Amino acid sequence: MVIFENVSMTYPGGDMRAIDDMSFTIEDGEFVFLVGPSGSGKTSVIKLITGEVMADDGVLNVNGFDLRHMRRPKLPALRRTVGVIFQDFRLIEDKTIYDNVAFAMHVVGATNRDIKRRVPYVLDLVGLSGREKRFPREVSGGEQQRVAVARAIVNSPRLLIADEPTGNLDPARSLELMLLMDRINEMGTTVLVVTHEKELVNSFSKRVVAIEDGRVISDGMDGYYSYEIE
């Protein structure tokens, strides 16, 4: 669950608020698109949720962690409840696909037995069975993004965030990825997709939160175009 309540944030050294009195709530199990033009504050929302930056004001709660009053050493515990997928995949180039996913489990202290059981299952879920021993550079962009998805969900996070996940994919691969995200959501994981791809958003009947200049300008189930964001 994500609670933003009158949250404001200014980057250190900045003179304008990146997030300005923002309020919205994402319930457990929801699938939400966060949309908005460049510079609207989408990435800042993700950074606030993952604890990369701290809010100056308001109430910010993610999966039960009070981020306004949380100490830095607690951040790893928060991040283990949140899976993040990036537009540029951010895979470790000198690790195999298997190791890229397995290392996320090593981080949380999983046993070798659990890792050997869980990683092949997740790779199969994202359609990468048989590619375990390949390195990221040896597979396509779509497959690299699916490795990133596998890494993000392997520890069964409560919340999955995707930051422009289809930015580097063609339309067919983008749709495949979104269907995969939908499937993950159906399995109980809360999903927050940050994007500005109109067709993609409109092809799914999901909740859409639109932001501009660090503020929520609309929040509803009636689609992306109705907000007229370019």
Added chain:
Amino acid sequence: MRSSKLGYLIREGFKSILTHGFMSFASVTIVVACLVIMGSFTLIAVNISSLLDDLESQNEVIAYVEETMSEDAARALQPDIEYISNVRSCQFVSKEQAMSEWVAQRAQGEGDQSAYTDLPAGVFRDRFIIYLEDISLMEQTKDELRGITGIAKVNGDLQVAEGFMAVRNVISAVSLVLVVVLVVVSVFIMSNTVKLATLSRRDEIAIMKMVGASNWFIRFPFVVEGLVLGALGGIIAYFLEWGLYDVVASRLMTGLIASLIAVIPFSAVSTVVLLVYLAVGLVVGVFGSSIAIRNYLQV
């Protein structure tokens, strides 16, 4: 910590050495180069210091006994001389011994000692050859020797002693300055090499943070890596130093120079060199790597 987790982190450290082969090679090379340069200079300074010790120990003071004293009475002065704190050793030389040594020295130069056979021993005095603990205190020791009843005259070349002291002071100062400069330069180069190595892995560290890795989980493989590379650098530097030292020592110990100087054998300093190289390598490796990644952990 679970043993499987520790095992994973140690394996990651070793794997990282191989996957970042060039940076590992660069780090070890820098550690080796710095250690060998610093070590060589220190060993040269140690040898010069030992040589000075040797030369200083040969610097003698001669105390002549009153002519009126019998040989037995003169010999009886030895305990009084040895009682002086700066006297390391003291050897009695009778008039006869002094004369025969003098004649022998002359004969060596002129090839004939027949001219001195009629020389009476009485022209020489009984004397003590005295070696000092600290030649810088020569003048004070000479005064104390003069104060002993029965000692007529004391000879000791203060200029030579002062020369030794001046050389030692200059070498000590130059050694200290050079070692300090080399240490500073080495630390700077090494920390930059480690920084360069970690810069290439900034993204990897950021990804680890994003999936919830704690700081020690990220740092541990880097520390293992630094530990292994530092130890490796120390060991390679030790063997390289050994080889270099033996080559230089064997060159110096042949020919004319061998009669003038004695090089300390490497075996006499090998344990210290190995321990110091290992310690410096490990410290630089571990602290260098953990300090260098500190900035990247603040994500």
